[in-house]
Amino acid sequence: MSVITSVAKEEGEKKEKKIEEEDVKKSAANNDKGSLEVPTEKMSGAKINDDAKTTTTATDHVQLLPNGGVATVKETPSSDALTTSKPKTNKAPQLQPQPDDPANSVSVSMLSYHEFTQRYADTVEKFMALDSMDKSKDFLLQNAHILLQENASNYLLLACLEDEMNGFHDKMKLVARQSQIISSIADLAKSLKLHPGNVIHPFFQRMQNKELYAGFMVAVEEFIQRVKARAITKRKEMDEERAREIKEQGANAEGAVDVADMPLEERLGPGGLDPMEVFESLPESMQMAFESREKDQLEAALRAMTPEEASHHMKRCIDSGLWNA
Numbered sequence: 001m002s003v004i005t006s007v008a009k010e011e012g013e014k015k016e017k018k019i020e021e022e023d024v025k026k027s028a029a030n031n032d033k034g035s036l037e038v039p040t041e042k043m044s045g046a047k048i049n050d051d052a053k054t055t056t057t058a059t060d061h062v063q064l065l066p067n068g069g070v071a072t073v074k075e076t077p078s079s080d081a082l083t084t085s086k087p088k089t090n091k092a093p094q095l096q097p098q099p100d101d102p103a104n105s106v107s108v109s110m111l112s113y114h115e116f117t118q119r120y121a122d123t124v125e126k127f128m129a130l131d132s133m134d135k136s137k138d139f140l141l142q143n144a145h146i147l148l149q150e151n152a153s154n155y156l157l158l159a160c161l162e163d164e165m166n167g168f169h170d171k172m173k174l175v176a177r178q179s180q181i182i183s184s185i186a187d188l189a190k191s192l193k194l195h196p197g198n199v200i201h202p203f204f205q206r207m208q209n210k211e212l213y214a215g216f217m218v219a220v221e222e223f224i225q226r227v228k229a230r231a232i233t234k235r236k237e238m239d240e241e242r243a244r245e246i247k248e249q250g251a252n253a254e255g256a257v258d259v260a261d262m263p264l265e266e267r268l269g270p271g272g273l274d275p276m277e278v279f280e281s282l283p284e285s286m287q288m289a290f291e292s293r294e295k296d297q298l299e300a301a302l303r304a305m306t307p308e309e310a311s312h313h314m315k316r317c318i319d320s321g322l323w324n325a
Helices: 001-031 102-109 113-126 133-147 149-164 169-192 194-206 212-251 275-281 285-293 297-301 307-321
Strands: 040-045 052-054 058-062 070-075 081-086
Touching: 081 133, 113 133, 113 149, 113 169, 133 169, 149 169, 149 212, 149 307, 169 194, 194 307, 212 285, 275 307, 285 297
Parallel strands: none
Antiparallel strands: 040 058, 052 081, 058 070
């Protein structure tokens, strides 16, 4: 190769290299000026799920080679850089449980006994009057959040005692059975380590077994006997308290004399009857009226009786001196 040819070739390569460098500089300048010649983006491996939408793109970038040439390099950004959170759909607001909703049983248990009776006495009274096991089960399933509370158990116990003391023995026995249904469900839940509401069905299924039902009724009868014994004790306590109050009232009255300290012949009334004996034989409503010295209360007690019964008691009160005709 001649020197002239070699020099010409070398000059040509330099000129070509210079032209390529100028083209690259022009391209870069156009990009800086906001030219429309932007890198081409191609969708590659787009991926969508329920929570986020990920889009991956390949971008062309220009790179100078060591020999002065130009090459195009494709770069794929990481998926993390292109992941954007998809707006979550707003869910419907949760409704707050209503006072009688089973989900609100915790709030029912927080009530005091007085608050509980004000709100739910009618519900407990309806349960007390159910004479059928099937009806009791259905009613319990609807009102478990009320009836399976300690306040409801206490209400049933006091109702049994009150019915027995007022002479409503048959009613007391029915209430005693209903009370034992509640107690048995609570005991079963404790043994199975479950919420009482979850053992209503298992309890009544057990009652389909004759032997298990017989055992349940034995427990009911034992409970009835305890109620009767407690009623006798309670009546005695009330009588003693009443006598003490009468004595204290008499001692506090000016110039009062304790009738019990008087000889029998001196305390007999105009009709020859002992006022203490007559007082103790009166119905409780009349005793309370005499103790309170409220005439309206005595009249109300008499109106609640038959005319014959009211006349009988008032005659004895007059004859004993408890009431001045």
